[in-house]
Amino acid sequence: MPQQLTPTNLNQLAKEFGTPLYVYDADKIKVQYRKLTSAFGLDTVFFYACKALTNINILKYIRSLGANIDCSSINEVRLALYAGFTPNRILYTSNGISFSEIEEAHDLGVIINIDSLSNLEKFGMKYGHSYPVGLRLRPNIMAGGNLKISTGHDKSKFGIPVDQTGQILEVVDKYHILVNDLHIHTGSEITDVSVFLKGIAVLFEIVPLFKHLKFIDLGGGFKVPYKEGDTETDIPLLAAKVKEAFANSPSAAGRNLQIWFEPGKFLVSECGYFITEVNVIKETSSTTFVSVNSGFNHLIRPMFYDSYHRIENISNPDGAEKVYSVVGNICETDTFAWNRKLHQVREGDHLVFYNAGAYGFEMSSNFNSRYKPAEVLVKDYQALLIRKRDVFEDLLRNQIEVL
Numbered sequence: 418m419p420q421q422l423t424p425t426n427l428n429q430l431a432k433e434f435g436t437p438l439y440v441y442d443a444d445k446i447k448v449q450y451r452k453l454t455s456a457f458g459l460d461t462v463f464f465y466a467c468k469a470l471t472n473i474n475i476l477k478y479i480r481s482l483g484a485n486i487d488c489s490s491i492n493e494v495r496l497a498l499y500a501g502f503t504p505n506r507i508l509y510t511s512n513g514i515s516f517s518e519i520e521e522a523h524d525l526g527v528i529i530n531i532d533s534l535s536n537l538e539k540f541g542m543k544y545g546h547s548y549p550v551g552l553r554l555r556p557n558i559m560a561g562g563n564l565k566i567s568t569g570h571d572k573s574k575f576g577i578p579v580d581q582t583g584q585i586l587e588v589v590d591k592y593h594i595l596v597n598d599l600h601i602h603t604g605s606e607i608t609d610v611s612v613f614l615k616g617i618a619v620l621f622e623i624v625p626l627f628k629h630l631k632f633i634d635l636g637g638g639f640k641v642p643y644k645e646g647d648t649e650t651d652i653p654l655l656a657a658k659v660k661e662a663f664a665n666s667p668s669a670a671g672r673n674l675q676i677w678f679e680p681g682k683f684l685v686s687e688c689g690y691f692i693t694e695v696n697v698i699k700e701t702s703s704t705t706f707v708s709v710n711s712g713f714n715h716l717i718r719p720m721f722y723d724s725y726h727r728i729e730n731i732s733n734p735d736g737a738e739k740v741y742s743v744v745g746n747i748c749e750t751d752t753f754a755w756n757r758k759l760h761q762v763r764e765g766d767h768l769v770f771y772n773a774g775a776y777g778f779e780m781s782s783n784f785n786s787r788y789k790p791a792e793v794l795v796k797d798y799q800a801l802l803i804r805k806r807d808v809f810e811d812l813l814r815n816q817i818e819v820l
């Protein structure tokens with residue numbers, strides 16, 4: 418297996434492991450992680466937002482690179498521990514969770530960001546100043562690729578609105594809570610570096626009110642390119658501007674605050690390839706449909722977020738180009754792409770979808786009682802099966818036959 422995954426060896430993998438198939442390139446994850454560490458230096462800490470892709474091998478690999486991990490459920494915390502992250506490298510950024518999960522996270526010794534006044538009160542009452550904790554704030558900033566992935570605006574459910582800082586301080590004072598981290602995550606696919614600077618400015622206004630702060634957590638949301646010439650977050654520029662903002666802020670002066678980020682897509686979007694096989698070609702008066710052996714049950718992003726995934730016919734790279742609409746085989750509209758130019762497609766050909774690593778397999782389901790795809794990790798010139806394709810028994814596994 419050559420280092421760079423080419424259409425030819427993706428096609429070989431499809432033949433070897435069958436389709437639909439997710440393939441991840443470990444080297445690409447490393448390249449992305451190094452882009453961050455080389456731009457920001459070693460004093461900035463990156464917590465991989467593992468909601469993007471939680472295969473245990475991916476978690477172990479990312480741990481081996483030196484990254485920390487950000488979790489969005491107690492089960493992700495458990496997976497992170499299982500993958501070998503020590504509790505001090507695990508961050509649980511909560512969102513509307515029951516207090517019992519916070520208790521569990523506390524007992525596991527992981528870092529916690531609390532996102533509601535209600536849970537902060539419960540935390541104070543139970544733990545007082547015995548366990549430093551972070552606050553997930555809503556900075557009231559609109560950012561991100563589209564509304565569904567914007568999380569920091571003034572109508573968003575996420576975080577404690579920053580305009581409620583007075584109420585936060587009342588709870589903090591009442592229980593002598595040690596707030597060591599302020600967190601924001603404004604959205605996903607942010608290209609505009611100034612969004613992060615606005616967030617920093619919001620946080621710096623209240624930094625003087627928190628005496629025990631050690632960390633400023635700016636969340637994730639770096640954009641990667643989806644096609645040639647597409648925009649992406651300029652990481653070196655972001656690093657320079659963020660560092661400058663920290664260096665020049667009077668409220669950060671002398672506080673020695675460490676910068677944290679939680680990248681998800683940036684680390685694993687481009688490492689992932691989703692390979693499908695063409696079941697049917699259907700000519701209609703308006704459109705030539707290519708139906709593949711998948712649908713939004715396996716890759717929901719195009720239907721859910723209107724996301725663009727580059728598609729390539731890896732079985733016929735030299736075929737003449739034609740325009741097709743690529744759809745799935747599930748019993749609902751599941752269009753992957755309208756009017757896309759592809760090298761001539763024939764039934765049985767393999768089509769690959771790019772940028773499929775983040776929120777691809779992770780958001781897949783068994784809708785229409787289809788099997789979830791297999792996953793393969795390409796690492797050190799080897800293709801390793803890291804998840805078996807479902808089998809029929811998986812569909813019935815947790816069902817209880819009472820009739």
Ligand code: LLP
Nearest residue numbers: 466602605606637638639679680681682776
């Ligand atoms: N930190 C927090 C608190 C988050 O909620 C998220 C993503 C991240 C970090 C990582 O964001 P990223 O670097 O991946 O943009 N399923 C959608 C994206 C939803 C993101 C949810 N939160 C998609 O496929 O576009």
